[in-house]
Amino acid sequence: MQFPKLTPLQSRFAATLAATILLVILYYVLFTDLGSFAYALEIRPVDPKVADYPLLIEGRKAAHDDDGDDGTIPGKIAARDTPAPQALVNNQFKQSNINLGETQYWTFPKSAVTAPRSATPTGLPANVTATDPSSASGVVMNHELKKRENTVYISLNTCLGPSLNSTNVDPLSAAIPPLTVYISTSENNKAPGPGKSSDEQAEYIAEQGYMGASFSAESDVYVSVAAPNSTLFSGVYNYDLAASIDAYFHSVDDDTTNLYFVDSDTTSALLITDNVTQSSPDSPNYQQWMNITPPYTMFAHNINNSAIFGLERSYCALSLSAQIRPGNNAINTSMTSRGLGNKPKEQFKITYLNSSSTYYGILGMYGNSTASGIDVIGGGGKVWRAMNFTTKADSNCALLYNLDFCSQVAYAVPSNPSIDLTTLAHMYDSNAQSYYQNFTNSLSLIPCNTSSISMYSLAVGCPDCASAYKQWLCAVTIPRCYDYSSNFSFLQPRNAGQAFLNGTTLPADDPLVLSPVTNASRNPLIDSQIKPGPYKEILPCHDLCNDLVRTCPSALGFQCPTGQYLNDSYGYRASNGDITCSYLGAAYYLNSSPMKLAANFSFEIFLGFCVLWLASSLFY
Template identity: 25%
Template sequence: MPMHWHARLGVLVLLGLVLVPQIYAEGHSKHAGQESHKTKAPTGKIGSGNAVKTTLPMLTTDSRVNASTGLIPQPSSIPVEPADEAPYALHDSVMVRSDLSMSDTDGLHYTFAPPPNVPVYITLSLCAGPSIPPYNTSDDNLMDQLGMSADEARQATLVSLYVSDSSNQKKPGPDQGVDKKFVGYAQGGWSEIPVPKGTKDGLWIGVFPPKDPRGLNGTYRIQLAASTVAQLERVAGEAGVFYDDSDRRTALLTSFNYTTPAPNISLIVLPTDGDFSLASLTYFNSSFCAIFDAWSQFNRSPYAPDVNSSDTTRMTQNVVTRGDQYRDKKKETPLNPHVNDTAGMRPPGDPVALIDDLVVISQRAVNDSTDERTPQARKQFLVSDLMPGHNYTAYLVSTVNQTGTLARTLYPAVKFVTKTNPTCRLVYDLPFCPELAYSIPFNPGLSVEEAMSVMEKMISANYGNFSATLATFPCKSEQFGLYSSVATCDGCLRAYQNWLCAVAIPRCTDLIDPAHSVASQNGTELQGLEMPANTHLYPYVVNRTGRNSSRQAYIDQLFDPGDYGELLPCLSTCEMVMRSCPPLIDWDCPKWTVTAERDYGTFADADSDGLGMGENGGAGKDGARFGGAATRYVAQDAFGNVYCNAMDVDRLLRQASGAVAVRPEWVGVVVLSVVGALLW
């Protein structure tokens, strides 16, 4: 049988070094002494042997930034009943709650008297009430029958908010000619109307039930506030919380990146359905008071989970790491301290900072990646005492105290399901695999510490040989060490370490119906032909059943896991090594249509070749096919579906491909980046 090696280190043959433990493709020879034209380091199995000693880069826990995670109590709200003859007078930054009947055609009315020429934020949340199903606005025939546009049909089922800045219109509402900029609809149970300037007449506010209740009746409990101090409630458009993984009883989630000053962030976890869940995941999913009220009730129940937090530097590394370019050599301070990547998105509230940094970086490429002047961290939340096989929804809330007034930001929710297989055990903060945060297959009766100690020696051996090879390249030389405008040798080592950890330590999940997995279960169907795209959005899971069925033999020997499903590494974990390392390494990865689908998975938006991100239907016409968590390089979505084990490579690829081309005058920067990518 011919040998199909997956990643090569031809230079090791020239240097006479031995890559130990050697790594082989699934189903091929396991004899370390076999020869080939090139010594390659592919995906498959890890053996043992002598190794070059080295020191692995360890997980940094001292991030020098901290975040409070105690959930600040919800602001108190005053129950009020606005009188028909006199609107209720709101007080600055004081929340009120009122009941709004779906049959109340007169609505509820309020007034607010801010100082003239001062901005005002008016926010509305739906705490409880009927959940009106939306119309299918993509059905043109239905829209014709209703005699409405798609926007009109969408708005007709929502509670509406109206604001007037004229005493001639003291009871603003539907069909009264209110300026569109002063009209809001409680999409997801929340709406906000910013008023640029208060007037001498004050402000007049009306809240009305949905125009089309679709046969439902009942009463809404609303929460309303007006503030000249701050946005009391803001719903963020960017992702803020990210699901790492879970086992039967625990789950791990992490926040966005932050620097100093650290934010005050809190995690709320609710059942997705059943008791203590929101009345509707779509009608109330952005409502502050509905989420806080549900959490308050759930937290008092015997089923409430424990949430503990700590700082981590996992997933904070940017693609561009040439630290010297951030510095003003004379002042020894960062030229731009705002680099704060959040899963490939621009930092909240700082839309051009990352781009500015890339412009600086493109001006001078130096191989110095030791800049630590703007340390970044994430808050990781360990949620325990969950129920096996249950669906949960997590919300991240950020709170800022502005002169005694609390302003909150609610980030988009993420969903996840706990596992049922007791073999899967959640691990994280491994010093030798700092980006690893997922469940591994492990016998519950064994010691995790002892097995991880053995794993550390094995991974260190491979890392040491690779590091010794890379050390022959003049990485620190400005004259000879520049092989890319954006990649560094440090990035090469990180990419290799992440790949090594992904293939050495399998990611455990529940067993799956093979018909609902797009991974090759035994390799027999791989004939080098084009495989269909993953149109059903199934995960790349291989069932490991029976003795000695694991990808690596030592997994069965050390961990004695029993039957489990393995979520395969993303092919891009291998390709990131090829992109990040100098040509000297001569790294290569398996072809998707030949052998890769036995050892790797790929992103949900990949085409039939395993590449072409944004293909396979992409994120959909409205960009919400994956729940808004990401639109490209989708290794997991906001609905709790995980397609392949990315080890952070999805975020890095989004950052690399989406960080430039915002300003048209930066064509030169884009061209430079493309050239750098070709050199990767």
Template identity: 30%
Template structure:
């Protein structure tokens, strides 16, 4: 029997083994997935679709065959030379260390070493069927089923390994991360069976990668926060980034009416864009953690008065698009509330203020800022009378802290934040007396014509009636803590404090009251870190007396008397 016949026979056996035994085998109905690519398709009611992924490549079997043919058709065997010498010139026979060894003259496959490759799998639903007119429930979602063993190449609802931590907690997005030396993954996508009367189908994106999430999701508070809105604008602030690093590529997507079942899907959000809005992204030092960092502010314009939108932060990183949790934003209905930001002196101010809706907004911004600078000047003079360099009045605070905290307090009380009246608090008809007393409240004050606590506002802009979001009482506390005692700065107490200030509160259960968090504040914190704000049980929703801020304004009177 010739050597060529033996070689051909061995080659046939090896190729057969690679394809049907040791290679990548999938049924004709299974679609191979490529690494780092997003696959888009649709699925109808009751249908199942199957996919296969190999960490060594989508055509690993073909690659194995190519290497095998090359092995047998080379002029000389890679392990044995005619002169019985190794490739490095030493005596003996050189064995290919990667795939092959010899035992009793027979070729046997040696398993390659496997790195602990991590597999990142995501599925995002882009659209869903339309229910019949009388349907009031949630629209069912498609499901994903997994198998990591080649004995189950068609996983489905009754045959899967979904105990491998499939995460479907975010509506519209399913994710899974696997490791432990996995090389192959079989995936089943199944659509629920719908009753007659439904129209349409599901569409979705499916992606798998060994290096990254192809549908990244960022935690909301780690990415951006809502500064404020007015009747036509919304202002957002991004997370910090090192100023000497590349500037993050972020923007905003404004949507309306994204189905709640698809809330965390970027491909679904793109199908429901708000009309005609624009986004302007600029750098800012406002709210940064230190001098080495910057933040980005996103000003969204051309929005509609009184409308509600869902805002997504979009971040591009190496051609991969990720999103943060959407924020529901409500545009104000009062045109007298207008957004100002990028002030020179009161650089922490970035919110709506009461003003004339017809004047130029940048002239309004400068006039507010200039008035605070004028009021602050006597305080600066008073502080210079104290020898800050040689006299220690506190173990933890100094004159720099006093300067910062008094400036922040003065900006907050002189530039009031304009807000909408709170209307979503549960009524007493639906709550017991005890429950009503425990409701968290927003520190607001309804301002009638000519009753602004800063008379300059009424004289200059005549804003008519408006609602003020009161300063957080912490701004006053910080001045007392930071400034020298000779300045005699004091904060009000009890009911008077509740009339003059708001209290920082959090509330995520909207069945018990309005949503209160960093994006929906209960008082004006003016960029003070929320972790050091007082969370109080006090109820500041009391009528505001005409002597608002009397005790704190005593400091201003003292300064003017110098």
């Protein structure tokens, strides 16, 4: 066969096109998993305090076979050549202990694989993201209920792991060896496991305590769980294993944390989820979310404690070993519309924390949010990717939120340990409200409801002015407090002329004492009644002052400072979502995802390079 003869320009174009395709393929291979790689938690060891674990842990009841289970460990290999597998039941987890080096066998029978799917359970209100709520789908479940023909979902949670058998090994550097799950649908391999041909089985590693696999099947499914051999660890694992034809019984969301840090003091922290709906406040969907029993929970654990290391993606492990977890009275949950977009979201007040400490924060959902346990689709729970948050070092900053008047305030404020939080909140809130009343009296003199010719602006009105003034007022009269020992450049020292809480003072000739900007607080109430001593302030954002001047009539005389006075009074927002100035409803990195921005930027550069290269090849 004779190939057509190409002109020089055609030949150059063909070669250039082929090279471009290869570059696109290379980019895809290198960068598609960049985000998940960058956010992956380091796998670390588990250090449980017991060497052996009961089959039923803290009242957790697993489903048992109908053959008269006598309490022995299910799946224990019998002393014969062919192991007898234990049967899995749709949407019923089986719990088992397994020794190091042991393999246990399970089967999900054809009768369960080909059975009718379970009825779709009632879930949460719709997560409306469309502009028109009527165009959104109805009930949105915690799990995506795939309806492919004969799809089987196998999931495993490692609940507890073996302990280090040597005190010479740092538990923070030794990783707990993970369990491995083998799955076969072949009649030629009814006992999958280590050493078998990969042609007749699939192998899955339980990463950070979680494993999930879905696949098509038409007959019996054979499953084994294998524990590795290890000379560093001793004891047993405890795990939950489940099979379903409806959805994963246990699930993990690795794409997002869905949990954002608002602020902390020395012993507590405030966190929120992302918006759960974009509905307008007058819609039924909005009210459903605001009135719902909070559907999420969360776990918090000191990063220097090894109890959950290597098990951060297991709801079972977190519910047993996390330092802060549901049931130990350290988590207070509620729904709020404060913050981004003023849309419904869930907030968590976490207490009993240590000062100057960094914690993992992990969002979770008990079951599928409306039910849990056996015979429930998604009944094993769900966790999201872990994030970090840190508590403060100084005790003169206290976390306040849910104020009556300044309802958007949610951060640490200058405080004194001798004043309880309820009294402190009332002092700040009533002080701001008294200033607002004076403003209201002045605004009432402005002809707000008048003809367009007489209005002070066609773009904004008196309600906009009142809203901007309240935002600005609450931010400046209730300053955001930070540790005096911190050296972040955006912090402004305040109240340097007072004594610290321990009675010590700064030298009289210290520049901070001599400067009127840093010698006192911006709100006289703080120095005269609260008396927190020296602290540092995250300054209000400059745009709050600009919005006030822009939206209010000039007759009120509002002006923003300039020059050094501006820098001493206001801060500026960071482009990466960090909090470098104070604005109401703020949460760290809620508005920005640095990894996504970096990935998009890289892709744009790549495409631009390809276009330029292609053009230069054609027209050089």
